[in-house]
Amino acid sequence: MRPIRNNTPPWRPGSSTPGGMAPFWRTMRPSSFREAPMPPPASLLTLKSWRKLLNASVLALVSCSVVTFVTTPLGNLLDLVNIALLYLLNVVVLAVWYGRLAAIIGAIFGSLVFAHIFVPPLFSLAITDPSYLITAVEMLLVALLAGHLTAGLGSKAKEAANREEMLASVYALAADLAGAPDLDAVTRSVSHFLSATAKGSNHAVFLNDESQRLRLIGQRDLPADLSFEEAYLAAETHTLIERREGESGSQYFPLAMKNNCHGVIAVAWRERELELLERQRLQMLASLVTATIERVRYADLARNAMLKAETEQLRSSILSALSHDIRTPLTSVVGLSDALEASQPALAPHQLEMAHELRELAGQISSMVSNLLDMARLRSGQLRLRLEWQPLEEVIGVALEQIRRRNTGHAIKVSIPPDLPLLEFDTTLIERVICNLLENAIKFSPDGDIQLVAQEQRNTVAISVLDEGPGIPSGAEEKIFEPFVQMKQESSTPGVGLGLAICRTILTAHGGEIRASTRREGGARFTFTLPKGNPPEAEEAPNEEGAQT
Template identity: 25%
Template structure:
């Protein structure tokens, strides 16, 4: 940060001190030597031009008051030493008086113009620095959309100190939610508020509440020794900062106003950024709620549609059994009872899938984990599938030496049942279905393979999405089975993949992580638990 953007020029040495002042003194000394050397060889008018030239050059180094003082002193010394009668402040000829007056007037005009140009250049440089700082601050806010409030507040303080200097003292409060009704700490973040400043808390809260700057030059509580600047956005403020500096009130009104406007713009940029982040978060929450509501509505519509057919079938079969029992043969009654049984099982499976999908999609779901054997889970799945697979199309193949799985056995059983039922439903009646279990590095793969029509490439990315069904699945189920399988695999830290088989069909594979199996208790530990004989 350049010195033109700080307040050091108010309290510290000015630009007329040090090297510039020495340079001006050297110019006047050189001019005095030149006047002495040229005295008697050049007329008095030309000697006066040397004084005017030196006055103009020294005005580049001195402030206005010092330049005027030096020019006046030079004119008096010129009159004493070179204007006849020499050694007095009188003038012998009228034109000499005109010469001295013109010389002094030109010197004063030059000093005034140069001081004005220097002041305007300083203001322009300060405005350029402020604009550059505002651009850098906007870039920093844009490049850190996920930054927390504490780091953003610290960044704002750093930029304010870069403008005012290290002597600046800054305190801030931030809104955590909605604006509190009172000036207590509820709803406010006071991390960057110095607790020893009781009046700062009141001033910051009032500034935040009113969304209005106060302090010197603001027209509101001008007697305050510090500025209170809100972090304004379009609707309200999201925080406020108290900014104090030992030389703040010593600035000229114009410079004080320009500096306050710049600091307010930095605060407003942060307020607009926080408002945008808040709006983005609210929009995201609204979108998620709308999507969740849409999913619930679609789920209810799909369930009601897919419940209707089996319920109608069950009702028809049950009515036939009740009303025509004496006219039905044993075979017909068995057929109707089987229909009721199958359709009821289909309803139960649909209900289980729906409930599990709703449960697993809920954040923070807890699984009932235990160590399970892959062989036991596959055997149980085969026993269940035999009831609906009298042709025994399902064949299992397990790799020897499979590790134990830390899993929820009920959920994995549902995953296997869904994948097997899906393969049986969409495969030719004579085609086999293979259940393969193998280990791949640190994962256990549960694969259900079929020889069905497969899934078109355009639908493979969406096949695990709820309510998505392939072309061959029209009219079959609600489209939640594979979505439940994916949710179960994800809940166990794994993934569910679809791989097209080389000679037709699909392979649905659940890749589950294999944790380290706990070591069995040692013989010594077992003996210790048994105790002495």
């Protein structure tokens, strides 16, 4: 067995990929179909040629014998030209039905029989009359020419019919694939096409799964004359791989487009070689299947994106409606709790504690409802920024004042450079971002200190909130900014997982960004940035002389 591999490294047993190369889904090579045909061994070629020559000779001998048997009794009634035309007709029939080789042998054999039996002197090849010699030679030449032309026309006609049949089958396949809604339908169409057109051959379809590994589709076991290794090599190199063993062999067609390979179609043939039209048919099949898989997968992505957008819109609408309906009774609960605390005569201590706890819980629920309303408003695109140029330290001071009212037992260390530039932002929204980050730090670091650090960078100003809690779970640095996602290490403080999502939405609207990480010394770090922009220059105060005038 000698595999043909188009200038690719050999397969090394025991390696995870052919030739020790990188996984095929990471290769960045253009796809192409390249073949390196290998001629069969000389012994097989000689045996096959002798068999073909023997068949043609037998056909020519039988046909010439039939013509001779028919024309011999009529020799006295027909002249030599008519008899020669009968042998010429025999050559044309051989060319049409059995090909060029049978026609050539029939022409030579018929000319010899004609000269031996019908040209004087009879039953001798020693032609003495020059005119008879010319007739015999002309008959041979005309027979050879007629046989050659007829065989050529027959071959062209057969090739045209085969090509028409090939195009019809490919057109029918294209029609089936155009309506294929998923990869299962594509696989069924391909299997049906190969079963109908590649008769007597084994075939297999490999497609990539979600982890970009080749999987056999539609069959439980791989045929013995096909190989997973060759399929991996074809997928990795994006080239046609051909393997031959005597008169049998296999071909592996990669389903590759640009730098992406979706799978491989493998076909094995036995005791014959694939004709050119069969190879072209398989290459067209691979191209059609590749384009169809691209279409199906992009359609799935578009469908999922649309479904996700509709789901998000429906969820936002429901949350907005529920939040509005819940806010009114919550306001009443908070008011009644305040009234109970201030009622005269004063409540008993345990009753007063219950009223205070009721008010705290109502406040927490009100905060959650506000987050739901804000998130629904932000995600619906109704956010309107009131941008003003102002110092960052002022909004940080307001946020710290709000946090200190609720915070007990936490020291918040603030580090702000005195020369920070003015920034353009919405005061209320950025204050909300800082409060959310500080509340999140208090929630997840009950015993540690919290730091708030501002730092000027090249084009932005970065504000970081650092805590001494458990940090961010590995791999969740981006996921925690999605709505309704909370970290595993939760405290007793309730929440719905919207604070960080609101922060990212607000900062994205300001042209900034936010990221999370785990500190080496322990704890989490949340850093957000705001663009510096071009603040307006401060107006100069009028001097005393200008003021007096």
